[in-house]
Amino acid sequence: MGDLAAAGSLPAAGSLAAAGSLPGAGELPELANVHWRERVSEASLRRADRTWTLSIVAHEVPFLVTAVVLPLLAPVLAIVSVFALGFAWTIPALYAARGAGVLRPQRRRAQTDAGAETRALGFLGDLVGHDVRELVTRTGLAVERGAFGVWVVGPAGALLVRPGGRRVQCYCVRVAGGELPAADRVAHLLLALRADESGFATVANLTWSGACWRLRRHLSASAREGLAAGMAMAREHPRG
Amino acid sequence: MSRLIRMDQTGHTVLAHWSPDDLAGTEAARAALQAELDRGYLAVASEPDGSATAVRELPLDSELVILRRPIAGG
Numbered sequence: 505m506g507d508l509a510a511a512g513s514l515p516a517a518g519s520l521a522a523a524g525s526l527p528g529a530g531e532l533p534e535l536a537n538v539h540w541r542e543r544v545s546e547a548s549l550r551r552a553d554r555t556w557t558l559s560i561v562a563h564e565v566p567f568l569v570t571a572v573v574l575p576l577l578a579p580v581l582a583i584v585s586v587f588a589l590g591f592a593w594t595i596p597a598l599y600a601a602r603g604a605g606v607l608r609p610q611r612r613r614a615q616t617d618a619g620a621e622t623r624a625l626g627f628l629g630d631l632v633g634h635d636v637r638e639l640v641t642r643t644g645l646a647v648e649r650g651a652f653g654v655w656v657v658g659p660a661g662a663l664l665v666r667p668g669g670r671r672v673q674c675y676c677v678r679v680a681g682g683e684l685p686a687a688d689r690v691a692h693l694l695l696a697l698r699a700d701e702s703g704f705a706t707v708a709n710l711t712w713s714g715a716c717w718r719l720r721r722h723l724s725a726s727a728r729e730g731l732a733a734g735m736a737m738a739r740e741h742p743r744g
Numbered sequence: 745m746s747r748l749i750r751m752d753q754t755g756h757t758v759l760a761h762w763s764p765d766d767l768a769g770t771e772a773a774r775a776a777l778q779a780e781l782d783r784g785y786l787a788v789a790s791e792p793d794g795s796a797t798a799v800r801e802l803p804l805d806s807e808l809v810i811l812r813r814p815i816a817g818g
Contacts (some may be wrong), residue, residue, distance in 0.1 A: 532798060533786055534814050606818075623755025633794065648794075660818060676818035684813075691751055692812045698796035707768045707797040709817035 532696055534701035543610070544705035549652055549664075553671060556713035560596050575734035596718065603674035603712025604722035606661025606731065610686060624687035630693055644686060645730035646694050649737055650701045656727075656734040657697065659689035662708065663731060665716065671740035672716045672731070677708035747760050750780060750811040759811075764804050773804045776817075777809065785811040 526680040535543075542548060571588040574581035617630045628646065629637045636647050654661040664673040696706045712719070716735055720728055748760040759774035759780070775788060781800065789797045789806040802809065 532815075534816065537816065619755060620755040624751075627749075627751070628757045631790065631794075677815055678818040679815055680813045681753070684751070684757055685753070688751045688755065691810075695790065695796050695810060695812055696815050697786050698774075698794065699798045704815075707815060707817055723781060 515606055524743050532700040532707060534696075534707045535700075535703050538707055541706050541726050544652075544702050546652060549666075549673070549705075552673070552710060553666070553713050560599070560714065563595050564592050567595075576615070596714070597721070598688040599712055600714060600718045601722040603672075603714070604719055604727070606674045606711060607656070607663065607705070607723060607727040608660075609724055609726070610659055621685045622689060624685035624691065628687045628691045631694060639730065640687075640690075640732055642731050643726035644690065645726065647688050647730065647733045647737060647743075648694060648696065648697060652701060652705065654734040654737040655697055656730040657690055657693050657729070658730070659686040659693075661711075662693060662697070663719075663734060664705070664730070665734040665738040667738055669735035670716055672712065672734075673710060673735070674712040675705065675708035676711050746773075746804075746807050746809070748776055748809050748811070750785065751813070762802075762804075770802070772803065773809075777802050777811075778812045784814065786814060787811055 567588040571585040571592065574584050574588075625641065625644070631641050632640055632648075634648055640646055644658070648655045648657060650664075653664050653666040654669075655666065660678055661674065661676045666672065666677065677693060679689045684692070693704075696707075716731065720731055723731060745761050745763050746764075747758055749783045750757045750759055759776045760769070761790045762769035762773040764770070771812075781787060787799045788810050790808045790810050791797075792807065799806075799809065
């Protein structure tokens with residue numbers, strides 16, 4: 505067993521191979537750990553979008569119906585309508601806040617020194633193009649165009665802005681090793697994404713899907729800037 | 745000159761340099777790559793155009809091979 509497996513919570517390459525059917529050449533080795541999952545495709549992403557929309561509608565409709573019907577039955581029940589409208593607004597907002605958590609700024613670990621952060625940020629800047637480098641320096645987030653849309657990659661997760669720039673999916677995904685600089689974590693995820701976008705989305709956990717405007721309200725300033733950059737790139741390639 | 749880089753807690757560490765006509769450098773890079781793969785690192789050949797390929801052996805024609813740690817859903 506490798507050092508990383510011994511030290512952390514993730515398996516070594518050897519045990520990845522032993523965990524299930526070994527992914528083919530060019531595929532993420534981590535897919536062996538989630539062999540039961542259907543590989544993500546454009547069709548499965550659209551299905552996930554529809555499921556999330558239906559879920560939100562199912563949450564909202566009872567509250568909205570309550571808010572409309574009760575005052576018609578008895579005007580005094582208007583106060584209940586106000587609460588129902590509050591729930592109709594709050595519940596989707598709580599889900600969106602959970603999605604926004606994937607780009608929540610992380611506290612710097614005690615074992616990570618500032619020099620390592622600077623070196624890692626420089627390395628990440630070398631991996632991305634000139635147009636993205638400034639965004640990386642300002643926000644610590646990398647924006648990458650993929651087949652499924654535009655990815656906004658942070659240290660512990662990523663947003664996938666779908667073509668057209670109106671809808672976004674939030675993915676929670678982590679790197680083994682607590683002592684890595686934040687920019688190194690972004691570089692890890694970016695390289696995995698570039699190597700196998702479908703595999704990356706399969707390994708990561710989808711935490712939320714919905715409208716960009718709903719997510720934006722719950723993001724930090726730097727994450728909002730990253731989302732805006734992703735939306736701008738996604739608008740250049742409207743949904744086909 | 746191609747480079748083998750490991751992303752680690754220092755930011756990154758250059759483990760080896762090689763060129764196709766440098767047999768000793770190539771062998772050293774191969775050995776370093778294998779040692780890191782055995783430790784649980786995963787290798788990615790990163791190309792200047794922004795593409796990347798997961799590799800298990802040293803690609804001699806790649807300019808940059810990066811060792812990363814496994815990822816998992818959070």
